[in-house]
Amino acid sequence: MPNPDAVSPPYSCYRLLALKGAGVAPRVMEYFAKRDLVPERFVMRAGAESLAIEVDVAGLDEAAAGHIARCLANIAEVERVALTREPESLRASA
DSSP: OOOTTSOOOOEEEEEEEEEOOTTHHHHHHHHHHTTTOOOSEEEEEEOSSEEEEEEEESSOOHHHHHHHHHHHHTSTTEEEEEEEEEOHHHHHTO
């Protein structure tokens, strides 16, 4: 039975802006898949020349979340990566 007093890691919320290309989304997902993580949310919006991607993942500590953000920033088409963290308790009430 889960301990209600246990503190679970916050959600990691990634926001990316990338040049439009068919291979960008799979390359983004690869960094989560290789850690056996399934995002709670993955949203991609295509503009004329760019992609806006939002990925929300639970279960990452701060170091791992930061490492993934740095890896995502190294994808050639990715122009910008923003990482925010929010407590799971805020997500449950949303």
